[in-house]
Amino acid sequence: MAPLIQLSHVTKTFGMGDAQFQALRGVDLEIAAGDFVAIMGPSGSGKSTMMNILGCLDVPSSGQYLFKGRDVGTLDRDQRALLRRRYLGFVFQGYNLLARTSALENVELPLIYRGDGREVRQTLSLAALTKVGLADWAGHTPAELSGGQQQRVAIARALVTNPELLLADEPTGNLDSERSIEIMRLLTDLNQTSGITVVMVTHEPDMASFAQRIIHFKDGLVDHVDTNQPVLA
Template sequence: MSEPIIKLIDITKTFGEGEAAFQALKGVNMAINEGDFVAIMGASGSGKSTMMNIVGCLDVQTTGSYFFKGVPIESLNVDQRALLRRRYLGFVFQGFNLLPRTSALENVELPLLYRGESPAQRRKLALAALDSVGLVPWADHTPNELSGGQQQRVAIARAIVTEPTVLLADEPTGNLDSERSVEIMELLTQFNKERGITIIMVTHESELAAFAHKIVVFKDGLVERVEQH
């Protein structure tokens, strides 16, 4: 059995100090294998978003160990963590986070710009990513010319254009109706199956969590239970 791609050991996270201190995570243990599709569930304040920020190297734990591909993340400096994010991680958020006056194609090109790819290579890879979400005809449209579902497809194309090992999706269907939500979930399932991208998704919706192989339920800063599908 190969080593998990993500391994969390006794992870805690405390915000604030002294009497104002709040412990968002109280000793989380979790392992995620390459190719998994994991849904993270739990009430507001259960710690799931804090955990996602740590896994995404957007924040660091207070105590405990986080291993990514066997590397202890706490041993990396800020620049090294940024490099890990750029090379291995893709992000999809509830609010799409697209640049408003920029075309769909240019939005998708953005991570490649940070990687220093040439303009021709950026365009080629971005068009391929838009093609994979069915949006090449809308490549020149700005976000306000697209529906919510189309905007989230652009956001997914931007997340997968760098061919990440892990895709982190935080409430990716939160702003969409049920029909568009299912379309987005089918798209994520396709990338998981066909490209082997490991997906970790935060959701409140049990119908959407049902697309995952594994459901991890958080409660009061701890993993309450894990359900295999």
């Protein structure tokens, strides 16, 4: 069975001439469906560029990125946007919630872009909030929620389209230790019970310990990969 994600000799170069910078220098990587992978590395190691490529927000300068066997580099901007809407969910360090709208309305946003009707949006969004344990908070605005609850709303928003791949960029970066563990347990549960593939960038070893594999980046390359015994949810 082909991997969900397969990268072969992927490079990414920014700028030209003397200002040229090679963020990725030939990355080979495979991620199977159902994996939980953490990506770590120092600043400038290429991990954020890697996430942008995995999320179809950017394309390699050379090499090949296959998602479900499809060469992402051959897709135009609209086709990549469609791929993101159908298969990918995103969670960021900043929750990126609309301040004056309820948790339910925030979760509805991807469904509005998809063109779903109001009744369908509300049903799916409430189900997503239920999945992250916030059904009773559906009518509350972000100001009425804790940081951990806001991140749960952001995760529900990422889940509402039923993605196959969840990309999480420093998802616990703005949270204290207790809330961070709460979020990591939620991601682990989603991975184990729903089969969602999770790829997470983190600089925190304690958070990476929840993953099945830890991929260490250095100078635009995969330096080494640790197979991990994940922390139990």
